[in-house]
Amino acid sequence: MRAAGMSASELPVPSVPPLSRKVARQAVEWFLIEQSGQATPAELAASARWRARDAEHLRAWHKVRQVSGQLEHASALLPPGVAAPVLRRPQRRAAMQALLALMALPGAWMLYRQEVLADYRSAVGQRRELSLPDGGRLLLNTDSAADVDYTGHERLLILRRGELLVETRPDHAGKRPLIVATPHGRIRALGTRFIVRLDDAGSCVTVLEHAVQIAPRASSATVRRLEAGQQSRFDADHANLPVAAPPQAHAWTQGMLMAQDMRLDAFAAELARYRPGLLRVEPAVASLRLSGAFRLDDTDIVLDNLTQMLPVDVLYRSRYWVTIAPHAK
Known part of the structure; x- marks a missing residue:
């Protein structure tokens, strides 16, 4: 029933949740x-x-x-x-x-x-190294975007997309904290070297040296401390307990993709970050597993190597549309 004195245009419209x-x-x-x-x-x-x-x-x-x-x-x-x-x-x-x-x-x-319009961006397949105003180092992984905003109160890096590695330096201009912000919260460096990756599931932090503090956006969320060799994933409401970081987490900084008993579909999803277009895996071979070290400079060579390691064929409909399928006997 329409509320008295309320026109059709004034009636509340049921909200539709956004698509993920x-x-x-x-x-x-x-x-x-x-x-x-x-x-x-x-x-x-x-x-x-x-x-x-x-x-x-x-x-x-x-x-x-x-x-x-x-x-x-x-x-x-x-x-x-x-x-x-x-x-x-x-x-x-x-x-x-x-x-x-x-x-x-x-x-x-x-x-x-x-x-x-971010301050710094990297193309698909590109790794880009930048010097920070305090002498630190910022390394962007493939298809990433970040802003750098140093003020009198803090040294802020904003990860808009993708993945970055930060090597911090002491703040000679004062005692400004170095913060990496993502849509899910803030990571405070405690004299450290660490990686932050942003994806659909949230933000993932891997500490390579010293420590960081993770503070999700929600004021009620627990602040987590991560030490060297630890990793945690967090969203706006919660940061997971630290776990041991995979030893290959920083392999991309040397242009490598490391696989240790990795499912083929997971491997392809990771490789797809470094090449334009679509890379698909047919369900019949998705659960195949592989191990090895693969150079990311030429992903076509990586795909060709797969045909030598696994019973699969790599089908190119175009340079931008590739399917990994069962080997045709």
Whole structure:
């Protein structure tokens, strides 16, 4: 029943929870596959199964279809220099970013602009080393973005996307703390060398030397202290208890990807961070395991090595669309 004196336009509108970034990205990937004109019947069936598996999947799919028509107007929406590569069909990663940015998620467009306009960025597959104003070192991993904001009160690094390594130095300008901020909280350096990685599940901190303190955004959350050799993942409400950090956590700083009895789908997901486009693993081989050290400078060579190590084939539909499939006997 309508409240007395309240017009239809004034009635409260039920709030719709935002789509998770993970589900939105999956919807974009399936959409790009279907729109490529090269999808196999098995891939089309897999896309349909993904949509039918969960109501949120279907909602994300409809949202992608809705905003995909807006790409023709992207030149008016995206920052200068970004629209052109988005509209070129081979640039699938750029197309994914554009679709995600246009999907009307609360804050999504603002976040996209922050990532594009960040002080420092690294390209896909690039590692970028920077000197900080206090003599410290900042190393950005692949496809990362960060801001540097040193004030009279603190030395602040803001991780917008991706992963970074910080080597701190004493503050000769005073006793300003060095803080790394993510959307989930703040990490305070205690004279240290550490890694921060941002993904859909939260923020992950790995301490290589000395210690850090993790403070999630929620004021009621417990502040955790991590010592050298420890790792913790946290979100805005909670920081997990420290665990032993994997010995290969900093391998990327030497341009290496280390695998120790790693599932193939997990390995491919990690490798995909260092190459443009889509890298998919068929379910039939996803649980295969591998170990080894792989150089990230040429991911095509890494994929070729997989065919020597495992019973798989690497199928290239294009440079930007690769599938790891069972070996054809």
